[in-house]
Amino acid sequence: MTSILFIYPLLLAMVNSQSPCDELSLVDRAEWGAQEPSAITNLTNKPLSFVVMHHSYYPLSCYDDDSCIERVKDIQDFHQNTQNWDDIGFHFLVGENGKVYEGRGWNRQAAHSTGWNNGAYGVCIIGDFTRAPPNEKALNAVRLWIECGIKLGHIKEDHYIITHRQSQRPHYTDCPGDNMFGIVRKWPRFCSFQNSGAPLAANKTQIALATEFCEKQISPLSAASTNLATSLIMFYLLLIHFL
Numbered sequence: 001m002t003s004i005l006f007i008y009p010l011l012l013a014m015v016n017s018q019s020p021c022d023e024l025s026l027v028d029r030a031e032w033g034a035q036e037p038s039a040i041t042n043l044t045n046k047p048l049s050f051v052v053m054h055h056s057y058y059p060l061s062c063y064d065d066d067s068c069i070e071r072v073k074d075i076q077d078f079h080q081n082t083q084n085w086d087d088i089g090f091h092f093l094v095g096e097n098g099k100v101y102e103g104r105g106w107n108r109q110a111a112h113s114t115g116w117n118n119g120a121y122g123v124c125i126i127g128d129f130t131r132a133p134p135n136e137k138a139l140n141a142v143r144l145w146i147e148c149g150i151k152l153g154h155i156k157e158d159h160y161i162i163t164h165r166q167s168q169r170p171h172y173t174d175c176p177g178d179n180m181f182g183i184v185r186k187w188p189r190f191c192s193f194q195n196s197g198a199p200l201a202a203n204k205t206q207i208a209l210a211t212e213f214c215e216k217q218i219s220p221l222s223a224a225s226t227n228l229a230t231s232l233i234m235f236y237l238l239l240i241h242f243l
C-alpha cells in the first residue's frame, strides 16, 4: 500500500511534466523583425534525421535580448545582401540569453551546410567558440529546441547530431569551434560521421552515407526507452513484493 502511495505521485509527475515547447523561449521572425525572404523552398523530407550545429564566429556572443536581436538581424543582412542567399542561412539561431530565434523555421530549406539543406536542421549558437564554450543557457536552449522539435513531429526521435565541420570535407571549416565541438560531441545523439571529401558514388548523398554510419554507431532511442520502462516496472514490482 505504501508503495502505491509512493508510485502514484511519481507517475502523475511523469504525465504532467511540462512540454519542452512550453519551456522553450522562442522568438519568431515577426518578433525579431526579419526581412522577407526573396524566395522560399519547402523541406520535402520531414521529419528530419539530422541536426547540424554551427557557431556564427562573427558576430560575437550576445547575452541580452536587444543585442541578440541586433546580431540575428546582422546575420540575415549578411546572408541576404553579401552572400546573396534567399534568406538567413540557418533554420534557428540561439543566443547566450537562452532564447531561440526562428531563422528559416521548421518548414523551409535553408543554406547552412552544402548537401545537407533538405535533410538537416541547421542551428547556430551566436558567438565565437574557438576559445571558450557557449554558456549553459544557450546549450540548454538547443536541447529544449530539439526536444520540442521531436514533440511537434519535425525531428525524428532517433535523430543524429553532428557539427558543420563534419558535414563537409576535412578542414573545410573549423565551425563550430573546438570548444563548442568538445561539448556537442559528448551529447547522447552525437554521431561522429565525417564527410571524407571523396567523390560520392552515383545515387549517394552525404546524408545517406551519414545515416548508414550513424545507425550503426547509435542505437535507436525507442528500443532504449522501452528497456528503461521495462526495468522501471520490474523494479516497482519487486518493491511492491517486498514491502
Ligand SMILES: *[C@@H]1O[C@H](CO)[C@@H](O)[C@H](O)[C@H]1NC(C)=O
Pocket: 040, 042, 107
Ligand atoms: C510551402 O509550404 C507552405 C506551408 O508551409 C505552403 O503554403 C506553400 O504553398 C508551400 N510552397 C510550395 C512551393 O510548395
Ligand SMILES: *[C@@H]1O[C@H](CO)[C@@H](O)[C@H](O)[C@H]1NC(C)=O
Pocket: 202, 203
Ligand atoms: C539511380 O537510381 C535510379 C532510380 O533508383 C536508377 O534508375 C538509376 O539507374 C540510378 N543511377 C545510377 C548511376 O546508378
